[in-house]
Amino acid sequence: MITLCRKKSPFLLMMGFTISSSSLGLVNLPYNSHSHRQKIICSANQSLNFSNPHKPLRVSSPKLQSVQIDERTSSTEVKKEIEMCYELIQRLGRGVVYLGSSRLGPGHQHYIQTQELAKEVANLLGCTSWSGAGPGLMDAATQGALQAGKPVGGFKIGKEANEWTSSNFHPYLPSHTYLTCRFFSARKHGLVDAAVRASDRDKTGVIVLPGGIGTLDEAFEILALIQLERIGSALPVPFILMNYDSFYSKLLEFLDVCEEWTTVSKGEVSSLWKVCNNNSEALAYLEQFYNLDAVNKP
Numbered sequence: 001m002i003t004l005c006r007k008k009s010p011f012l013l014m015m016g017f018t019i020s021s022s023s024l025g026l027v028n029l030p031y032n033s034h035s036h037r038q039k040i041i042c043s044a045n046q047s048l049n050f051s052n053p054h055k056p057l058r059v060s061s062p063k064l065q066s067v068q069i070d071e072r073t074s075s076t077e078v079k080k081e082i083e084m085c086y087e088l089i090q091r092l093g094r095g096v097v098y099l100g101s102s103r104l105g106p107g108h109q110h111y112i113q114t115q116e117l118a119k120e121v122a123n124l125l126g127c128t129s130w131s132g133a134g135p136g137l138m139d140a141a142t143q144g145a146l147q148a149g150k151p152v153g154g155f156k157i158g159k160e161a162n163e164w165t166s167s168n169f170h171p172y173l174p175s176h177t178y179l180t181c182r183f184f185s186a187r188k189h190g191l192v193d194a195a196v197r198a199s200d201r202d203k204t205g206v207i208v209l210p211g212g213i214g215t216l217d218e219a220f221e222i223l224a225l226i227q228l229e230r231i232g233s234a235l236p237v238p239f240i241l242m243n244y245d246s247f248y249s250k251l252l253e254f255l256d257v258c259e260e261w262t263t264v265s266k267g268e269v270s271s272l273w274k275v276c277n278n279n280s281e282a283l284a285y286l287e288q289f290y291n292l293d294a295v296n297k298p
Helices: 010-014 075-092 109-125 137-147 184-193 213-227 249-260 279-289
Strands: 037-042 065-070 095-099 128-131 152-157 178-181 205-208 239-242 274-276
Touching: 075 152, 075 178, 075 184, 095 109, 095 137, 095 213, 109 128, 109 137, 109 205, 109 239, 109 279, 128 137, 137 152, 152 184, 178 184, 184 213, 205 213, 205 279, 213 239, 239 279, 274 279
Parallel strands: 095 128, 095 205, 128 152, 152 178, 205 239, 239 274
Antiparallel strands: 037 065
16 A cells, blocks of 8 residues: 555546555655755766765866755655645645746746736636746746736746756745655656646646647656556646747647657547647637636636
8 A cells, every 4th residue: 555645636546556544744844854965066068977875976167056965765755746746736736837948037038928828827727836946947837827817826846947956945836735745756746746636627638738748647647647547537638739839830840750750649639739830829729628708717
């Protein structure tokens, strides 16, 4: 039996886990004092030698950041963190999950578009907006939802876009609205379950913004879960790919090639998501998906 969270998660039930009670609180705790720690001082454009994992590593650079890396000493540590992710979701509510680049900051056109989209989606669905609580387009989604006056939640990680961050704390979100994750697996569990609809009253979704390897990793993992009916089988979840400025056009061409090689069935991927070129298309799709009109909008 794997004990994961206090309240039942539809995603965990579909995956065959057993749910039982937990006494964990929702706070951004320091790392486990019993974990083995390795201190690495690093910066961009430096190569590191990991030949001795038990010895601190140092590189010479004018811009250094000191980072603590905790090694997992027990699967219990991961389970506890997953537990905390689900506790946070239970408290803040499920909603729309935004996946996107941490590199495109304020002033970039995609940042501006994302901020406006998140604001409009929050107003349309009246739900919590979730992200990786990082910089770039994740921050744009957070800012947009806050402008709408709607709840915001996040699952932060210590490393974004190949740059180590020296703090486990978000620069402006209250500590009770996000969790700094040690483990990517726990963070992914949280991002998936935040979008799962537990009842027909839930209005959730996944919106994939322009991004790189991390964004594609998260997006296709969720897409695979939808494809395999691990999520969305009872209560469908809208999955939107934001093709701003034809950003994902080459990806879509690649998937067409996959169809030609029969590694995916014809029309299989297009049936799992909605490709939108602008915010208006995304909002119209969500309004149609949830059958919203002027009368029953939140």
